[in-house]
Amino acid sequence: MGCCAAKGQKKEIFRKSTNRKLSISKKVFIKQRNGKVIENYELVSKIGEGSYGQVFLVTHRESKAQRAMKSISLGQSIDLDQLIIEVSILKELDHPNIVRIFEVIKDEKTINILMENCTGGELYERIEKNNHFSESLASQYMFDMVSAIKYCHEARLVHRDLKPENILFENDKENARLKIIDFGTSKYFKPNEKMQRFIGTSFYVAPEVIDKNYDEKCDVWSLGVILYVMLCGSPPFYGKTTEDIYKSIKTKEVIFRSKNWETVSENAKSLIIRMLNKDPIKRLSIDEVYSDPWIQNKKNNVSDMPLTKISLENMHKFQNECNLKRVTMSYIISQLVVSEEVDELRKVFESLDKNGDGKLTKNEILEGFKYTGVIDLDLERIMMDCDADNNGYLDYTEFLTAACNWRKITSKNRLFAAFKALDNDGSGKISFNDLIEAFKSTDVDNQQIKEIIEIADANGDGEIDLEEFERIIMGNSYNRV
Known part of the structure; x- marks a missing residue:
């Protein structure tokens, strides 16, 4: 059974709502607003600085979640349009190896981008x-990077400035997962379209970009x-000046001269040579890199049968949840959960994602x-209930929202x-108008909003207070395991 109707509530209201399931995409919760950062965040320390501005570690006051805040001064010469494009791109991307963005706050002096805090x-x-x-560790790291870029290229997005400085570790463990950051130079492309603007960093730029x-x-x-x-500690093309580096990139062949290469497999060397073919037509595509046996050796196969079965069972049960709980789950997963908390679920997602495009099709879920031995299911219903943006696939956050152990990630x-995110006017209660404002960029209609309030509104005042909210969210709907 799904969310229980509030005490005294007519049960026919709940039955009507179960036929009108509501799922909210993660990007709905990524707000761009004017205001002061200190109203919602406590400044902890400065953790980075660059030509663009500064990066601070901050704590979200309500949830206590720690985030990285990229603070860019409006007084310097910045391309505001490009910055807005970067934010828009990050809002659309949903992949376990791409840094998450939470919100953007603009004040009189700065634009502040609140992002996932990668501590490694x-x-x-x-x-x-x-x-x-080691080759084993390098292949693990490479799998993360290739997966993320394959996802980007599937979305017709090219990064254009990949380098070790733009790749972060989630934590300081040796086997930590990687996140790609800094999409300020990225661009959506059309098939067979050529780009002319020079963008990149000397050691890592492709010869055709130089041209x-x-x-x-x-x-x-x-x-x-x-x-x-990663495998030898130095770049394949070197020079004393930038011009020398570019000349080396365009004219010299890849060689494996240092002693570090003596223990590296021929498969790894072969992959590098094919990735560094100076002719882009003959160079491997990202799909071909992903499919290479050296990369596939690090792909997670479904090995944890109990966890996979539990995750898929939770997806099956997700259809029974009421709309308020579904919205709340989506918010907590997309805005508050730390990547390490869902690491095992990420492995399940990767193992189900057979073609590595960063999203799950009906066939992959089936x-x-x-x-796992589950054959009696309504796959169409599962897809309809879990696919928040209705793109025909389950994106990463959609999968986590439906498959997670809800009670473990809730506090x-x-x-x-x-609650505060939905209480738009800060009155201490969630009203009809609050939800209208929260869902204004979606196709949620007034009747769905009315039903959300009616199910949770135990005292009949037409609004949802915190006690009513907690009761409906944490009520004994079903056992998520």
Whole structure:
């Protein structure tokens, strides 16, 4: 059974609402607003600085979640249009190896972008510290990067400035997962379209970018250079000046001269050579890189049968949840949950995602259910209930929302933060107008909003207070395991 109707509530209202299921895409919760950062965040420390501005560690006051805040001064010469494009791109992207954005706050002096806090530092820093990585570790890191760029290219998005400084570790563990950041130079492209603007960083830029006539395969070249650097500690093309580096990139062949290469497999070297083919037509596509056996060795296969079965069963039960709980789950997963909390679910997602495009099709989900022995299911209904943006696939956050152990990721602080997010006017109650404002960029209609309030409104005042909210969210609807 789904959410229980509030005490004294007519049960026919609940039955009507179950036929009008509501799912909200994560981007609905990523707000761009004017205001003061200190109203919602406590400043902890400065953790970075660059030509663009500063990066601070901040704590979200309601949820206590820690985030990284990229603060850009409006007084300096910045391309505001490009910054807005970067924010818009990050709002659309939904992949476990791409940094999440939470909100944008603009005040009189700065634009502040609140993002996921990756505590493990840059890939560049680890390369400097370790000189180079073992082949096993490098292939694990490479799988994360290739998966993210494959997802981007599927979305017709090219990054254009891949380098170790733009790749962060989630935490400081050796086997930490990677996140790609800084989409300020990225661009949506059309098939067979050539780009002319020079963008990139000297050691990692593709030869055709130097010639200002390139396509999305420039990202493959950059990944090839990163792989080379991870395995031996130095770039494949070198020079004393930028001009010398560019000349080397355009004219010299890849060689494996240092002693570090003696223990590297021929499969790894072969992949690098094919990724660093100077002719972009002959160079591997990102799909071909992803399918290479050296990369696939690190792909997560469905090995944890109990966890996979539980996750898929939770998806099956998701259809029984009432709309208020579904919205709240989506908010907590997309805005408050730390990546490490859902690491096991991420592995399940990756194992189900057979073609590595960062989203689950009906067939991929069906194969997962068959693998776990579940065959009696309404797949169309599951897709309809879980696919928040109605694009015909389950994106990463949609999967997490439907498959997670709800009680494990919920806390008083997170419930209060979700309540505050829906209480638009700060009155201490969620009103009809609050939900109209919260869902104004969606196709949610007035009747659905009315039903949300009616189910939770125990005292009949036409609004949802915090106690009513917590009761309906944490009520014994069903056992998520």
